[in-house]
Amino acid sequence: MPSQVTNYQCPDCMAPLRYDGASGMLKCDYCGKEHTPESIEQYYHHQLQEAEQAAVDAVAAEAAAAAAGHHDADYSSDEVWDAEQEGMKIYQCPSCGAQLICDTTTAATSCPYCGNPSVIPGQFHGILRPDYILPFRLSKDDAVSALKQYYKGKLLLSRKFSDENHLQEIKGIYVPFWLFDGRAVADIHYRATRVMSARHGDEMVTTTDYFDVRRAGSVSFTRIPADGSQKMPDDLMDSIEPFDFTELKPFSSAYMPGFFADIYDVGDRESFERARKRGTHSAEQIIDSTVTGYSSVSPTRKQVQMYREKTSYALLPVWMLSTRWNGNNYIFAMNGQTGKFIGDLPVSKGRYFAWMGAIAAPLAALLAILLR
Amino acid sequence: MRNKLVTAILTVLMLLLLVPSKVLADTGDSGLPFYVSDVAEILSDGQRQDLESTAEKISSQYGCGVYIVTLDDYREYDSKSDMFSFAQDFYRSYQLGIGDSKSGILLLLSMADRDYSLVTYGSKAHYAFTDYGQRVIASEFLDDFRENEWYEGFSDYLSCCGDLLDRADRGEPLDVVYNEPSRMNSGLSLAVIIGVPLLISFFACEMMKRQMKPVSRQTGADEYIVPGGINLSLKRDVFLNRSVTRTLIRHEDRGSSGGSMGGTTVNSAGFSGHSGKF
Structure with missing residues (x-):
């Protein structure tokens, strides 16, 4: 089963938000509104918790299925196996529903179909959660x-x-x-x-x-x-x-x-x-x-x-x-x-070699004059 | 002054008595009828004659007298003067030199204390034997004299004098400032003219190349040192032992020899040269 992916959407118009390093705000390119990271984080707090829990559940379910010797019936076992074997993971874009195939270390990406920026909160669960982040300042x-x-x-x-x-x-x-x-x-x-x-x-x-x-x-x-x-x-x-x-x-x-x-x-x-x-x-x-x-x-x-x-x-x-x-x-x-x-x-x-010649030629001429 | 004059006259008289009659020969307009006088008898007859012949040939070819005199102890003739002054008095007293300017070069050896003096006089000699040229001549004979190889030393002296007179004849006297580069042979000059610029341009281009490849691993972490985070807990310097070496400073150059500024240093008496020990 694909893991949960979260889009940060503008609370006013539901268009995707983008972090702007210069202003330090999350911007909506559609309606032009700006939101502080803290306000959006608070707004999405519940959804984030759900996403992280879903990621934990998915890992536990996969482990249990593996122990029981069977896989989730919704998906072709070969398909899932192949993707994991290649070190990839499959997510679903919450905006357009497309399946995103990322490598196992990807924590944030953008959907190649709709272009919406997506965050995979489950990647930051437990010991994988960073202590700090240094926000982008340059665009x-x-x-x-x-x-x-x-x-x-x-x-x-x-x-x-x-x-x-x-x-x-x-x-x-x-x-x-x-x-x-x-x-x-x-x-x-x-x-x-x-x-x-x-x-x-x-x-x-x-x-x-x-x-x-x-x-x-x-x-x-x-x-x-x-x-x-x-x-x-x-x-x-x-x-x-x-x-x-x-x-x-x-x-x-x-x-x-x-x-x-x-x-x-x-x-x-x-x-x-x-x-x-x-x-x-x-x-x-x-x-x-x-x-x-x-x-x-x-x-x-x-x-x-x-x-x-x-x-x-x-x-x-x-x-x-x-x-x-x-x-x-x-x-x-x-x-x-x-x-x-x-x-x-x-x-x-x-x-x-052009520079070598350009430096050497006048020096040689000068030396030739001096040593004459 | 009077004492010096008397001493010089006495010296001349004594030397004339001491000089073996067989070495007397016609030496052009010089007041002394020889080019090589071996009073200290450190040369064999054959060697002396050989040197005499070479000195005569050089002197007549370039119009500048080239003289060699050996004495047992110059103080027997003048106990008050130093070696350099004695050599000048000797040159004047015997009216050495050729031509109107009395140009010549004299190498005088006093064997008792292994002293030598090299003096030059006259415009032609001063032009040919610069201060630097005189040091070159001295370096040619001193290494032989230190080994008591008298004939070899005098031969080198005459050969070097001949070379320097020849250079002066061509208008290129050997001097420290103007003539060093001309001593280079054409092959070496060509190598310098091509090699040095190539080397410099290579280093310049390598520096430019390094600018194109700036990516490298960091080796230190100085930027992350905590302010006040350097703590030196032990600083101990223990003296172990001392060694002392003493090196004798050679005094080869004395008298009126000049420095390395080029040209010829001439004293008020019109002489140039220096004295030293071998």
């Missing part, structure tokens, strides 16, 4: 203009790429992130030297003092982010940091209409490894920087541990853009809160 238009701006000043970018490539897809996605609070504890031993030279008569006297240096301390971190989505490239997600976490809001699905959302499929334990490496690296550098006043310093023994103190689960706003050129896909990401835009671009070999 789709902002992301498109940021992409055009991003091309500017890239001297090795082929003009054909910026002229000919077309945006294949642009999606605003709430990406699941783990936020780790923790403390790195370091104890590092160093061997250091201090060298002094002075002239005494006809002799240069060089004095080298050797020191055993030890530093110990701790560095506390708050909310080191690590994305919990296998679909999102880790380096791309790292590159759009930082987010301003002072704007985090307690989770509410009222911020989600109009955007896509995933639930995590990489657990906190696995994600913490990334945060641990970053924390210990920073702690090492900070402790190293306290060893000053020496001519040379080299570490002889290092003990750096990162302890996790608190873990939060948050959905953070990311605009994902993809283009295709010369048979290759290029993916870009924009921080939906700060607008930081990042993505690898193709290097034009022609431009590369």
Whole structure:
């Protein structure tokens, strides 16, 4: 049986609502009315509870059916089995009744038939419910203009790429992130030297003092982010940091209409490894920087541990853009809160060698004149 | 001043007595009839004659006297002057040099304390033997003299003097500022002209390329440090031991030799050069 999907509809005209990042309101494109997320959440509170309960019941029913050795008679068992085997789930659009096939981590999407934004509240049940959500502040238009701006000043970018490539897809996605609070504890031993030279008569006297240096301390971190989505490239997600976490809001699905959302499929334990490496690296550098006043310093023994103190689960706003050129896909990401835009671009070999020649030729001419 | 003059005259007289008669030869308009005088007898007859012949050939070819004198101890002739002053007095007293400007270069060795002095005089010598050129000459013979290889050292001295006079003859005296690049051979110049710009442009293009691939994993978490969250609990610096090394500073250059600004430094007496130990 398809799970429950919720549309946030305008209480006045029942048209679908869309979250507008710039105003922080849910907008009705049909009647033009705006509603705060809190008011809509309150309005839909009962429906949400029902949807979440339905999702729980559906999971329990499926488990019971599986234990009893039979499936729901309303649907072809093969069809359901195939979809689940492929890691997909089937939902029903409450607006037009079409069946939405999404992967198991999808938490918000839009109906491909009627275009209505839909939220799947059951995905956020129990431990899957995020602690926080950072609402989108920047719109789709902002992301498109940021992409055009991003091309500017890239001297090795082929003009054909910026002229000919077309945006294949642009999606605003709430990406699941783990936020780790923790403390790195370091104890590092160093061997250091201090060298002094002075002239005494006809002799240069060089004095080298050797020191055993030890530093110990701790560095506390708050909310080191690590994305919990296998679909999102880790380096791309790292590159759009930082987010301003002072704007985090307690989770509410009222911020989600109009955007896509995933639930995590990489657990906190696995994600913490990334945060641990970053924390210990920073702690090492900070402790190293306290060893000053020496001519040379080299570490002889290092003990750096990162302890996790608190873990939060948050959905953070990311605009994902993809283009295709010369048979290759290029993916870009924009921080939906700060607008930081990042993505690898193709290097034009022609431009590369043209620039090499343009730099080398006048330099060679200048050297030829100087060495004549 | 009077004392110096008397000393110089005495020196000349004594040297004339000491100089073996077999080395006396016609040396053009120089007041001293030899180019190589081995009073300290550190060369064999054959070696001395060979050097004499080379020195004579160079001197007559370029119109600039090239002289070698060895003494047991210059203080036997002048106990008050230093080596450089003694070499200048010697040059003047023997009226060394060729032509109206009395151009020449003299390498004088005093074996007792292993002193040497290199002096040049006259416009032609000053043009050919710049301060830098003199240091190049000294570096040619000093390594041989330190090994007591006297003939090899003098041969290198004469050969280097010949090269420098030849360069000066072509209007390209060896000097630190203007002539270093011209010492490069054409192959090396071509390599520099092509290689250096290529290298610079390669690095510039690689930097541009890096700008095209900015996506990378974060390695640190500095932005997430809690304000006031850095706590240094132990800071210990323990002195272990000390080592002391002493290096003797060489004083090869003394006298009127100039720095590295190029050209030739000439003192008020019209001499250029320097003295030192080998």
